[in-house]
Amino acid sequence: MKIALIGYGKMGKAIDAIATAKGHEVILRIDHDAQHLLEKEHLGQADVAIEFTTPETAYHNIQKCFEANVPVVSGTTGWLEKLPEVNAECEKGHHAFLHATNFSIGVNIFFEVNKRLADLMASQPQYNVWMEEIHHTQKKDAPSGTAITLAEQLLASVDRKKGWVNEETQQTDMLSIISKRIDPAPGTHTIHYSSPIDDITITHTAHSREGFAAGAVVAAEWLKDKTGVFTMRDVLNL
Ligand SMILES: NC(=O)C1=CN([C@@H]2O[C@H](COP(=O)(O)OP(=O)(O)OC[C@H]3O[C@@H](n4cnc5c(N)ncnc54)[C@H](OP(=O)(O)O)[C@@H]3O)[C@@H](O)[C@H]2O)C=CC1
Numbered sequence: 001m002k003i004a005l006i007g008y009g010k011m012g013k014a015i016d017a018i019a020t021a022k023g024h025e026v027i028l029r030i031d032h033d034a035q036h037l038l039e040k041e042h043l044g045q046a047d048v049a050i051e052f053t054t055p056e057t058a059y060h061n062i063q064k065c066f067e068a069n070v071p072v073v074s075g076t077t078g079w080l081e082k083l084p085e086v087n088a089e090c091e092k093g094h095h096a097f098l099h100a101t102n103f104s105i106g107v108n109i110f111f112e113v114n115k116r117l118a119d120l121m122a123s124q125p126q127y128n129v130w131m132e133e134i135h136h137t138q139k140k141d142a143p144s145g146t147a148i149t150l151a152e153q154l155l156a157s158v159d160r161k162k163g164w165v166n167e168e169t170q171q172t173d174m175l176s177i178i179s180k181r182i183d184p185a186p187g188t189h190t191i192h193y194s195s196p197i198d199d200i201t202i203t204h205t206a207h208s209r210e211g212f213a214a215g216a217v218v219a220a221e222w223l224k225d226k227t228g229v230f231t232m233r234d235v236l237n238l
């Protein structure tokens with residue numbers, strides 16, 4: 001499979017190593033200074049693009065993939081207010097687009113555990129719930145995309161929480177998400193349920209970026225000859 005890597009930072013490099021070891025050919029490595037490679041004459045030669053860049057540039061990069069008619073897997077976080085627009089453009093143009101706030105298999109299982117626990121806690125108001133996410137200091141967005149996905153899942157079940165805030169709060173109807181930036185943390189997410197009698201916490205801790213990168217390559221292999229809008233749930237059949 002011929003892969004275009006859009007974004008060649010920490011994730012782009014980790015994906016390059018895994019894709020190459022699996023026998024794929026990385027034909028383009030596009031960073032901030034190589035914007036001309038996003039034109040159809042270059043990008044159009046790839047079977048699939050994998051996009052891990054910045055909140056400011058992801059939307060534009062995905063548009064360029066649509067223009068070149070190249071299926072695109074994107075993991076960039078912090079821009080997701082535009083996701084519905086991208087999904088609609090993908091459907092309209094019969095392109096292929098797969099986004100996940102977290103590509104690791106472990107986190108995708110953790111998402112399912114989170115939903116189940118939230119369903120069980122919906123009728124147990126004695127438990128307050130709050131979240132914590134810890135990432136490296138270079139991370140640009142807060143809360144993490146994964147934390148937002150976890151919060152949205154939780155809010156869909158636990159209706160004593162009306163929304164989330166990215167700080168500690170005394171508002172009992174708001175879900176507090178605490179973001180900490182500590183090197184070299186690749187990504188830790190914890191959900192705390194706390195009652196006067198006991199606490200239940202669930203945590204996912206990434207030990208490296210390998211899980212995110214390996215999941216993105218699996219997603220690209222899966223997306224290659226498809227059209228439509230997909231998530232990691234489709235890839236993993238969850
Ligand atoms: N979904 C998931 O599983 C995961 C998602 N992420 C997300 O992925 C994104 C990238 O993370 P990470 O690799 O750690 O970040 P880095 O800062 O290490 O890398 C970002 C890269 O994007 C490049 N870039 C910036 N603007 C453009 C542009 N216009 N076109 C092409 N490339 C560009 C930068 O180039 P330059 O250096 O030249 O500026 C750099 O190479 C973040 O949003 C992060 O939250 C991270 C891990 C897992």
Ligand SMILES: O=C(O)C1=N[C@H](C(=O)O)C[C@H](O)C1
Nearest residue numbers: 077101139144145146186187
């Ligand atoms: O920026 C990161 O590093 C990560 N970003 C993703 C997120 O925002 O959830 C996924 C992972 O936690 C690492």
